[in-house]
Amino acid sequence: MDHSRSKLTWLLIAIVGALTVFPVLMLLLGSFSEGLTAFGKFTVHKYVEAYTDPVLFDVLANTTLFVLGSSLLSTVLALFLAYLNTRTDIPFKFLFKIISLIPMMIPHLLFAVSWALLLNPSNGLINLALKQALSLEDAPFNIYSIWGMILVEGLLDLPIAYLIIAPAMASFDVALEESSRVCGAGTMRTFARVTLPVLRPAILAAFILGLVRSLASFAVPSVIGMPGRVPVLATHLYEMIATGFATDYGKAAAVGMSVLAASVTLIVVYRALTAESEKFVTVSSRGFRPAVIGLGKARTPLFCAVALLSLVLIVLPVAVLLYTSLVPYSMVPSARAFSLMSWKHWSDVLGDPISLLSLKNSLFLGVVGATLGVLLSIFVAYVIVKVKTRASGLLESLSYLSFSFPGIVIGIGFMWFFVQTPLYATIWALLLGYIGTYLPYGIRPMSSAFIQIHSHLEESSLVCGASPLTTLRRIIVPLLIPGIVSGWILMASMFVRELTLSVVLSRPGTEVLAVQILRFAEDGLWGKLSALGIVMIGISTSLVIAATLVGNRFRAV
Amino acid sequence: MEIRIRGVSKYYYSEGKTIKALDDVNLVIPANRIFTLLGPSGSGKTTLLRCIVGLELPDTGEISIGDELVWSKDKNICVPPERRGLGMVFQTYAIWPHMNVFDNVAYPLQVRDVAKDVIRERVAQTLRFVRLEGFERRPATKLSGGQQQRVALARALVAEPKVILFDEPLSNLDAKLREETRKELRAFLGKLQITAVYVTHDRVEALALSDSIAVMRAGQIIETGTPQKIYFDADHRFVADFIGRANLVKATVRAEEGGYTVVDSTLGRIVCQQRDLPVGGEATLCIRPEFIRIVRGEAEAHGNLVNGRIESLVFVGEAYEAEIRVGEERLLAKIDPEAKLREGDAVSFTLAPAHCLLVAI
Incomplete structure (x- = not known):
């Protein structure tokens, strides 16, 4: 038994290692190689070239501002929302749950596009409307700027920050604040000296995760930053490998190594912080209902702010995409606009062979990728949770490694590998890349499912006289099903809209939905883009809803 | 303050x-x-x-x-x-x-x-x-x-x-x-x-x-x-x-005598602490387990003397906790661990009037 378990462990280490460590190794080797076709001829030339590039300074400055600004925005907004939800009597609290779920439904790429459609300086809908209404010469807003990027990325990362801060706020022992009040400190002082410091690990964790995500973000920099000529590291890398005459994967790998190092460092800090925040939990309260702060007169304005935020986050992007997919060109909604509406963009897109191919490819990657990914996750999670050896610890670290990989960087690593193999430019290259990069998202629901299966449940079945096989069939598998289903749906919905890895690995013939949408954006084909985008939102929304329903059904048991 | x-x-x-x-x-x-x-x-x-x-x-x-x-x-x-x-x-x-x-x-x-x-x-x-x-x-x-x-x-x-x-x-x-x-x-x-x-x-x-x-x-x-x-x-x-373990027994007030209130109960006639209760009215007699004193040998008994039978005996360290059956009533009593008693033994015990507490129903 032990022997076969350890064989399984090492086999999994080999597979997961190949999927996660290998691309990093290839990235490293590639950064010291002369070129994709000259792999193995070592040189430091690429580093010299990459780090003496005069553009790099601008890129770094932009990246720093973009990453810090958007994380700050998302953290502050999340703190505000979490406080309102957990500690005040604000009405319609279900809105907060919705806000925390949207990023699953609206892909980042489309969210960025919808803001470009609303606020671009030449024909953004809000700009056009304001120009007409106030008879202005110039458009009042320009989304194609660093501030536009910060705004959109901040809103995109808000839900993640909220999901980290809100539980910390909810489990906060209110007696800590109450004792400060009794000690003579007023409400504001208590907030500054007790509430914020106690929540500090959670707040910092949300901020750092924001840094990691915006550093890896490609949708916003490409859709908003590139037209505005605000290059950040992600688009800098993209330009090196995908535009211009001479693509240079060596130079890209050299820059990518730094991005990867920064990201891994941040994740290490993030892990340390989440561990610290668990340490901050003191004696647990007996659950005296936390005093809800009456907002009084501020209740309505604050609720309006939240409602506006959810409008901006959910309704507006979908509405603007739907609208754009129906009108012939950008125009402010009016009677004329409605009279000109047609299904032309839709029929164009659905008749376009490349769009159809990308839809087919994405669906294939979603279904097959998620199935293989979950299968691998089941074994990995089993070993991580149930086999407690040093090797299984190694496997655990390996399998969560790719959580910190920026998609575009790891894509370059995979590229260096695939080019040496017949997998290059096939859909299997994408499939392997997806599974390697998104493995943690499959393992997490599976390992929590395994943790739930206490060994006593297994043992009591054996003691009751069931054979190991019957135990597996009657006890373990039924308990695992919710984890399997939710892991599958999560992975499938991520694969259907995958962008950052795909822009590197996708080649003619292996287009996927997000890449096709990006092409439309680059060519300014907003109508077609919106039609295809709505299709994508439809697929990922139905997956998320299915996941929620399944989750609810199994939780009731 | x-x-x-x-x-x-x-x-x-x-x-x-x-x-x-x-x-x-x-x-x-x-x-x-x-x-x-x-x-x-x-x-x-x-x-x-x-x-x-x-x-x-x-x-x-x-x-x-x-x-x-x-x-x-x-x-x-x-x-x-x-x-x-x-x-x-x-x-x-x-x-x-x-x-x-x-x-x-x-x-x-x-x-x-x-x-x-x-x-x-x-x-x-x-x-x-x-x-x-x-x-x-x-x-x-x-x-x-x-x-x-x-x-x-x-x-x-x-x-x-x-x-x-x-x-x-x-x-x-x-x-x-x-x-x-x-x-x-x-x-x-x-x-x-x-x-x-x-x-x-x-x-x-x-x-x-x-x-x-x-x-x-x-x-x-x-x-x-x-x-x-x-x-x-x-x-x-x-x-x-609420304040301590107590045996609660239904009682009827019979008389006021010499600074005591006398009641009739399933334990018989009991002399209790003085209480302003109407004669003939119902009351509850409250006896704490530690004040039930087992009488040994022929020693003269003070206070109320009651006879019963030990129904169960549990050793809890510093004492025995006994259930004593008196008629229909079961009383919880705390007994000296040295006492040589067994389940089923007939026992007599006394209740000091000062520890027979009468409360309204």
Whole structure:
């Protein structure tokens, strides 16, 4: 038994290692190689070239501002929302749950596009409307700027920050604040000296995760930053490998190594912080209902702010995409606009062979990728949770490694590998890349499912006289099903809209939905883009809803 | 300082129903005494405490601390907790995890803008008082439960409040530590001239700590008195039953004789403590297990003599707990572990009139 378990462990280490460590190794080797076709001829030339590039300074400055600004925005907004939800009597609290779920439904790429459609300086809908209404010469807003990027990325990362801060706020022992009040400190002082410091690990964790995500973000920099000529590291890398005459994967790998190092460092800090925040939990309260702060007169304005935020986050992007997919060109909604509406963009897109191919490819990657990914996750999670050896610890670290990989960087690593193999430019290259990069998202629901299966449940079945096989069939598998289903749906919905890895690995013939949408954006084909985008939102929304329903059904048991 | 509570009610609304957490409470908590609010969970004792501190606002009535009116519905007065100048020890201690011991204890002085060197001196003094000197730089989360409890006490005491409140401060400690801490707390409070209000559901804690106990049920104060009065001489059946283990036996009042009240019960005719009950009326006779004395040999029996049979016998260490059957009645009795008794033995026991407590039904 032990022997076969350890064989399984090492086999999994080999597979997961190949999927996660290998691309990093290839990235490293590639950064010291002369070129994709000259792999193995070592040189430091690429580093010299990459780090003496005069553009790099601008890129770094932009990246720093973009990453810090958007994380700050998302953290502050999340703190505000979490406080309102957990500690005040604000009405319609279900809105907060919705806000925390949207990023699953609206892909980042489309969210960025919808803001470009609303606020671009030449024909953004809000700009056009304001120009007409106030008879202005110039458009009042320009989304194609660093501030536009910060705004959109901040809103995109808000839900993640909220999901980290809100539980910390909810489990906060209110007696800590109450004792400060009794000690003579007023409400504001208590907030500054007790509430914020106690929540500090959670707040910092949300901020750092924001840094990691915006550093890896490609949708916003490409859709908003590139037209505005605000290059950040992600688009800098993209330009090196995908535009211009001479693509240079060596130079890209050299820059990518730094991005990867920064990201891994941040994740290490993030892990340390989440561990610290668990340490901050003191004696647990007996659950005296936390005093809800009456907002009084501020209740309505604050609720309006939240409602506006959810409008901006959910309704507006979908509405603007739907609208754009129906009108012939950008125009402010009016009677004329409605009279000109047609299904032309839709029929164009659905008749376009490349769009159809990308839809087919994405669906294939979603279904097959998620199935293989979950299968691998089941074994990995089993070993991580149930086999407690040093090797299984190694496997655990390996399998969560790719959580910190920026998609575009790891894509370059995979590229260096695939080019040496017949997998290059096939859909299997994408499939392997997806599974390697998104493995943690499959393992997490599976390992929590395994943790739930206490060994006593297994043992009591054996003691009751069931054979190991019957135990597996009657006890373990039924308990695992919710984890399997939710892991599958999560992975499938991520694969259907995958962008950052795909822009590197996708080649003619292996287009996927997000890449096709990006092409439309680059060519300014907003109508077609919106039609295809709505299709994508439809697929990922139905997956998320299915996941929620399944989750609810199994939780009731 | 004396605390006066007049006509205080507090309602909660849940699922369309109104729950009276406090129902027209009137209470005077005497100055410089340890006063305990005792009751089962849900009796409103914690709510009353939180109303005194100001963390909870009553729906009616007035609360004054010393000469200051801190809450009045009618006069529209509401002093926030930070300006009531009280000290409080929370059930969870509420030690701030991001501060060390010194900062936790210094906090009340810091927010009052006391000079730094005074703070240092006062904190050192208070930590010495609770026997935590040398712990200043320890992170608060690195302390044991008992130490955290003493930090919480030091923090509540450091600003020298006139009133200190305790919300079940011992309930998170294990049994042995709880007993030690209780003794310590009693010693600490004895040295201070301070009004202490203590909330607990633990009757032993209440008896051992308090100068005075108020027993609460369903948002009302049922009875107030010294621990001895509450234990030996309760007026209410609920109080007599709640404060200790008791055998409750139905009885009918027969006569008043020589400073005693005589009743008829299933145990026979019993001479009890004097009570103003109408002759011929129904009452409940309350006998604590430890006052059932087994008579051995032919020794002359004092008080009420009752005969029964031992139904079961359980050894619990310091004594046997016996169930003695008398007619239809089963009485719980605590018997000397040396007694050579077995299940099924016939026994006689006496009940001293002073420990035969009569309460209204």
